[in-house]
Amino acid sequence: MEGEGSSSSSGSNMNNKRANSSLEAEVRKGPWTMEEDLILVNYIANHGEGVWNNLARSAAGLNRTGKSCRLRWLNYLRPDVRRGNITQQEQLLIMELHSRWGNRWSKIARQLPGRTDNEIKNYWRTRIQKRVKQSESFNLQNAMLADEASPSDSHTNSTNNSMAQMIHPDEQMAINTDDIPPQLSPDSTDYFWTFEDFWSTQSPDQDYMK
DNA sequence: AAACATCTCAACCGCGTAGGT
DNA sequence: CACCTACGCGGTTGAGATGTT
Structure with a gap:
């Protein structure tokens, strides 16, 4: 073809x-x-x-x-290609849009002027997805420990804080949670994750770049 | 300093699809 | 309608850079 x-x-x-x-x-x-x-x-x-x-x-x-x-x-x-580190704001937007659209990299890239689908895809795979996987195993370990300690207590409650509470106020404007559907579209199940997963691995002052 | 491991990212491939004939 | 060409997308690869032992 x-x-x-x-x-x-x-x-x-x-x-x-x-x-x-x-x-x-x-x-x-x-x-x-x-x-x-x-x-x-x-x-x-x-x-x-x-x-x-x-x-x-x-x-x-x-x-x-x-x-x-x-x-x-x-x-x-292309002259308008932005090179250099993804900013924290951009990172948040990528995460939000990925949670909404899945691996629709070109679609996500259109929301980030100057960034390419290839760059976002690489960034996701090498930085974010890695952390998500780490946090998944971390959460699993925590869950098992919590179950041992207090079986009746729901450990899931601790992950129900809204994302807005975990993000610096300056960054909240980038996230319009009203636009986020309650569940992912069917084609995005491969990489389902939550912001809580990601942020649970981050300390507030951590440098997100390299 | 060297060897090895891991990470990053530019570039490739295969596939789906739009548009033309 | 069938076929062909071109484009765009997402997944994958591998060379080079960087970190670790």
């Missing part, structure tokens, strides 16, 4: 070293060079973005697929 041959090459032999093989004349893969970036930026400056396969064919000196060009532009070269 794709006209640019993505299916014709095995994913297991596609890094930079391999790109310098005899096949390079056909299509380059792997990390972009500064020269390639310049060619792409100049071409888009002159012709506008879109029609990526045309671009890939027409831009002299650029032996990339249209798909690769699109990705490079959208995720890295």
Whole structure:
């Protein structure tokens, strides 16, 4: 279904070293060079973005697929791409939107100007999801301990504090809980989690970045 | 200082879908 | 309606960076 041959090459032999093989004349893969970036930026400056396969064919000196060009532009070269750490505000928004929409990264990214779906997806997987998993096991341990200590007492009550209580007042404006449906949409069950899960692992002054 | 482990993120792939013929 | 092409999305990979022993 794709006209640019993505299916014709095995994913297991596609890094930079391999790109310098005899096949390079056909299509380059792997990390972009500064020269390639310049060619792409100049071409888009002159012709506008879109029609990526045309671009890939027409831009002299650029032996990339249209798909690769699109990705490079959208995720890295576009002037309005924000680079650098995700702010705490952005993090909260990502968490809220993910709880609402699941892994709809491009949809989430549209709510964060300058951030790309790829960046948000990576951020979620490497930072947030990791903490959620940690907190799940942590909560499980706590639950077991609580059951041993006082079987009649519900340990779940402790997680029923509203998220607003745990978030700095400045950040509460980013969260409109009225917009959050009572339950997730059916397609988001893979990554169901709660803010309580996340914040239970955080101390107030903790640095969220790296 | 070296070896090993873990993390990050740019880039790839496969798939679904929209639009044109 | 069937087919083809192009685009966009989400999942995954792996090289390089960073941390730990």
